[in-house]
Structure formats: structure tokens, C-alpha cells
Amino acid sequence: MADIAADIPVPRASFVARHRRALLGLLAVVVFLAAWQAAFLVVPFNPLFITKPSLMLAGLLDMLATGELVDALGASAIPFVLGLAAAAVIGVAVGIVMGWRMRVGYALDPLLTVFYASPLVALAPLVVVFFGVGTGAKTMIVFLLAVFPFIFNAFAGTRAVDRLLIDVVRSLGGAEKDLYVKVIIPSVLPYIVAAARIAVGRALIGVLVGEFFAASEGIGYAIARFGDLFALDRMFACILVIMAIAVALTEGIRWAERAAFPWRIGQ
Amino acid sequence: MSDIEALDSGIAAADRADAAPARGLWRRYEPAILGTGSIVLLLAAWEALPRLVTLSAGTKLFFTTPSRVVGTLWDMFATGEIWPPLGVSAGAFALGLGIAIVVALPLGVLLGRSATLSALLDPFITAFNATPRLVFLPLVMLWFGLGLWSKVVIVFIGALFPLLINTYEGVRNADRLLINVVRSFGADEWAIARLVILPNALPYIVVGLRLAIGRAILGVVVAEFFGSAEGLGVVMVRAASSYHVDVVFAGLIVFAALSLVMTAMVKLVEDRLQRWRPQHANG
Numbered sequence: 001m002a003d004i005a006a007d008i009p010v011p012r013a014s015f016v017a018r019h020r021r022a023l024l025g026l027l028a029v030v031v032f033l034a035a036w037q038a039a040f041l042v043v044p045f046n047p048l049f050i051t052k053p054s055l056m057l058a059g060l061l062d063m064l065a066t067g068e069l070v071d072a073l074g075a076s077a078i079p080f081v082l083g084l085a086a087a088a089v090i091g092v093a094v095g096i097v098m099g100w101r102m103r104v105g106y107a108l109d110p111l112l113t114v115f116y117a118s119p120l121v122a123l124a125p126l127v128v129v130f131f132g133v134g135t136g137a138k139t140m141i142v143f144l145l146a147v148f149p150f151i152f153n154a155f156a157g158t159r160a161v162d163r164l165l166i167d168v169v170r171s172l173g174g175a176e177k178d179l180y181v182k183v184i185i186p187s188v189l190p191y192i193v194a195a196a197r198i199a200v201g202r203a204l205i206g207v208l209v210g211e212f213f214a215a216s217e218g219i220g221y222a223i224a225r226f227g228d229l230f231a232l233d234r235m236f237a238c239i240l241v242i243m244a245i246a247v248a249l250t251e252g253i254r255w256a257e258r259a260a261f262p263w264r265i266g267q
Numbered sequence: 268m269s270d271i272e273a274l275d276s277g278i279a280a281a282d283r284a285d286a287a288p289a290r291g292l293w294r295r296y297e298p299a300i301l302g303t304g305s306i307v308l309l310l311a312a313w314e315a316l317p318r319l320v321t322l323s324a325g326t327k328l329f330f331t332t333p334s335r336v337v338g339t340l341w342d343m344f345a346t347g348e349i350w351p352p353l354g355v356s357a358g359a360f361a362l363g364l365g366i367a368i369v370v371a372l373p374l375g376v377l378l379g380r381s382a383t384l385s386a387l388l389d390p391f392i393t394a395f396n397a398t399p400r401l402v403f404l405p406l407v408m409l410w411f412g413l414g415l416w417s418k419v420v421i422v423f424i425g426a427l428f429p430l431l432i433n434t435y436e437g438v439r440n441a442d443r444l445l446i447n448v449v450r451s452f453g454a455d456e457w458a459i460a461r462l463v464i465l466p467n468a469l470p471y472i473v474v475g476l477r478l479a480i481g482r483a484i485l486g487v488v489v490a491e492f493f494g495s496a497e498g499l500g501v502v503m504v505r506a507a508s509s510y511h512v513d514v515v516f517a518g519l520i521v522f523a524a525l526s527l528v529m530t531a532m533v534k535l536v537e538d539r540l541q542r543w544r545p546q547h548a549n550g
Contacts, residue, residue, distance in 0.1 A: 029390050049409075106297060106301035246397040246399065
């Protein structure tokens with residue numbers, strides 16, 4: 001079979017044809033940056049209002065060289081990771097119990113829906129009043145924003161567990177623990193990874209809200225401060241870094257979803 | 268299959284109700300009773316807390332109870348002081364969402380019809396959709412000032428992407444066969460859009476609208492928190508910094524209620540339109 005296939009010369013699409021989409025996208029980005037840079041040959045350049053890609057790059061390299069950028073990212077990363085981890089652990093636990101114990105689900109679903117629908121960012125001033133300025137308040141805001149996707153997806157995932165598999169485990173003498181380990185967790189996992197993708201975006205919002213509102217360090221604080229100082233090259237560089245991180249995180253999880261649960265594509 | 272099961276359980280429930288009315292009633296309304304019960308319980312515990320435990324003077328300063336929040340909310344409506352800031356916020360919301368709709372729908376249809384165009388814009392859409400728009404807030408404030416237009420821009424950026432991505436998905440998923448049939452009967456691109464693509468994309472667009480409303484309200488809140496001269500969010504921030512916590516919660520309730528009501532209205536339209544559609548641009 002393989003031999004025959006090797007004998008027949010398969011007309012292979014050219015490199016360009018195979019990667020057409022990606023190449024076109026790359027082209028658009030390059031053209032956009034070039035046009036941005038070139039526009040100021042015609043339009044007068046006002047550094048208090050706009051920046052150029054070349055200045056942006058210089059600002060980025062400068063912040064990397066002084067270690068400013070790494071420090072700011074580090075200060076933001078700690079509350080991001082702590083809040084997200086706490087949200088994942090608590091959210092998944094609550095969601096699974098809600099899905100598995102019908103009464104708990106009935107009791108908590110409306111309450112949590114109200115919380116999820118309300119703009120929780122509005123609680124940021126209160127969180128700052130309670131927890132002070134710094135990592136504690138930021139972690140709390142991240143947790144508040146990121147916990148709900150985990151709860152609702154774990155809830156939905158648990159309810160979608162195949163009853164038949166549960167009956168099989170039960171009739172073969174499995175204990176309550178076996179139900180969780182062998183049936184529920186494996187089938188809930190794809191839902192949780194999808195929740196993680198949504199939660200990462202909300203957690204980023206949480207970090208930024210915390211840092212815009214009350215902070216003395218971190219990437220969000222850096223953006224706000226460079227804005228106040230009219231240092232637009234550095235401000236744009238920081239914005240670009242956040243965009244890169246956001247894309248890397250969400251697309252990374254999306255890729256992991258496709259690799260780990262290929263049967264869920266399109267859901 | 269699932270319909271039959273639902274029917275069976277309905278009949279079974281009715282049987283039980285005949286046999287033991289009290290138990291049947293409890294069973295039928297159990298989700299509603301437990302659901303409201305937990306909310307009532309939480310509110311009652313919150314209300315009772317300061318009466319059971321003596322709070323320190325410091326904690327009292329930023330502690331409030333549901334009754335006081337409701338009282339404040341009532342006062343705000345009774346004196347009419349809520350209307351001017353709420354009007355400012357609503358104006359920014361409506362304008363931003365409106366512009367987002369006007370831009371997103373035609374652009375989404377274009378992207379869905381042209382593979383080249385969608386490939387060209389894909390990196391930009393992916394990047395802007397993944398990035399929290401909050402990051403642009405200091406820049407937007409620098410460009411547009413503290414007035415209405417900063418808010419409109421933030422609302423617009425937030426609402427644009429769910430609408431754009433859902434319109435695009437809806438257009439792209441249009442049945443090729445139907446398009447070919449209409450085309451072989453001599454329809455031009457405009458007629459194809461009207462007859463096949465729009466009806467197919469409509470449920471997707473409505474889902475996009477629902478997500479966009481949530482994001483737009485969040486955008487108003489965030490923009491008013493960090494750089495604005497007036498609006499309900501500004502009222503809330505001022506109240507928080509002068510320890511009027513009840514006003515903060517009252518504002519939160521107003522925003523949440525608006526968000527829930529508008530989302531529920533769109534959801535009604537959505538359920539009418541279609542029942543089978545998956546969600547896109549989630550979150």
C-alpha cells in the first residue's frame with residue numbers, strides 16, 4: 001500500500017499554495033507596519049500623540065535592556081498565576097459538585113448566574129478598600145473574574161457525563177471515588193480546558209483593572225504611567241507585549257485543545 | 268430520543284403528582300425553591316451579620332447591608348438623581364454598540380465571502396480579540412479625552428469582535444449547495460446575500476449581539492472607572508473613595524439588571540430563531 005503510494009507521483013501543492021492564509025496574514029501585518037512607518041513622511045509627526053514602529057521597537061529594546069519590562073511583567077505575573085490557579089481549583093470543585101449533586105446545582109445556579117452576569121469589575125474599588133493596594137487585591141480581582149467560567153463549564157461538563165458509564169462503574173462495584181476518577185474527571189476535562197481559555201482572558205482584564213486602579217508596579221501600571229508621561233513609544237511597546245502574551249495564551253490553549261481532544265473540534 | 272425521554276419523565280412526574288400532591292409539588296418546584304432559597308439565605312445572612320457580630324469601627328466604614336443598598340437605590344430613583352449619570356452611560360453604550368453593529372455586519376459578510384480578505388485581516392482580528400481592550404484605555408483617553416468619545420471607543424472595540432466573528436462564521440457556514448442553486452438560477456451576489464447568506468447568518472449574529480451587549484456594558488463601567496468626568500461608573504468610584512459602599516452596590520445592581528434584561532431579550536429572539544446553533548466567540 002505504502003509502496004504503491006510512493007510510486008505514484010502525487011502532485012504536491014506548492015509552498016505558497018499550502019500556506020496561503022498564513023502568508024497573506026503575514027503580508028498584511030508587514031504592509032501595515034510599513035505604511036504606519038511611511039505615513040509620517042507625508043503627515044507631520046507629533047510624538048505626543050502617536051508613535052512610529054521604529055521608535056516602538058527602540059523603546060521595547062531599551063526596556064528589555066534596563067530590565068524594566070521584566071520587572072513589570074514579573075509583578076503582574078504573580079497575581080495572575082495565583083488568582084487563576086485558585087479560580088481553577090475552587091471553580092472546578094464547585095462546578096463538579098453542582099453537576100453531580102442535583103440539589104446543589106439547583107441551589108447555586110441562579111445565584112452564580114447573577115454574579116456572572118453582573119459587571120464584577122465594578123467591585124474593584126471595594127476589593128481595593130478591603131485588601132489594600134498590591135498583590136492581594138490584584139489576586140482577588142483575578143480570582144473573582146476567572147472563577148465563573150470554571151464553575152459553569154465544570155457544571156455543564158459534569159451534567160454531560162454519560163449515565164451509562166456511571167452505571168457500569170457502579171455495577172462493577174466501583175466506589176464514589178472511582179466514579180470521579182474514572183468517569184467524571186476524564187469527560188469533564190475538555191470543558192475545563194475550554195473554561196481555561198475564557199478565564200485567561202478575564203484574568204488578564206483582572207490584572208489590568210487592579211493595576212490601573214491601584215498599584216505601584218506591574219505592566220498595567222507601566223502602561224498607565226507611560227500614558228501620563230506622554231511616552232508613547234514605551235506605552236505602545238507595553239501594549240504590544242500584552243497583545244503578544246494574550247494571543248500566545250489563548251492560541252496556545254486552543255492548540256492544546258485540538259491536540260488533546262481532537263474529537264471536540266467544532267464544539 | 269431526548270424528546271421522548273423528556274416526555275416520559277413528564278408523564279411520570281404527573282403520575283406522582285396525582286398520587287402524592289405535596290411531594291409532587293415539591294419535586295416540580297424544587298429547582299426554583301432551592302434557587303431562590305439560596306439567594307434569600309445569602310441576603311438574610313448578610314443582613315444579619317452586623318447584628319450578630321460587632322464589627323470594628325474600621326470595618327463598619329465600608330460595610331453595608333442589603334436593606335441599606337435597596338434604600339439607597341430607592342432614594343436614587345425617587346429623587347431622580349440617578350437619571351443624569353445613567354443617561355450619560357446609556358448614551359455611550361448605545362452609540363458604541365450602534366457603531367459596532369454598523370461596522371461589524373458588512374465587514375463580517377465581506378470577510379465571510381472573501382477568503383483572501385479574511386486571510387489578510389485574520390492576524391489583526393485574532394490579536395485584538397484576544398487582547399483585553401482595557402489595555403488601550405490610557406491610549407484612548409490620551410486621544411479622545413475624558414468625555415463621551417473615549418467611552419464610545421472602548422464600548423465599540425469590545426462589542427465589535429463578537430459581532431464581527433459571529434457574522435463571519437454565520438456567512439462562512441452558509442450552505443454551498445443552496446448558494447450554487449440560487450446562482451444557477453441567475454442570482455447576482457446581492458441576491459445570494461439576501462436569499463441564502465443573511466437568513467443563515469442571522470442566528471449567529473443574534474448570539475454575537477448577546478455577547479456584544481455584555482461586553483459593551485462592561486466597557487462603559489471600565490471606561491467610566493478610569494477616565495471619565497460623568498456617568499454612573501463615575502458616581503460609583505466617587506462613592507467608593509468616600510466610603511459610600513451602598514451606592515457602589517446600588518450602581519452594580521443597576522448595571523447587572525440592565526445587562527440581564529437586555530441579554531434576556533436577545534435570548535428570547537435567539538430561541539425563536541434557532542435552537543441548534545453552537546456558540547462562537549465565547550466569553
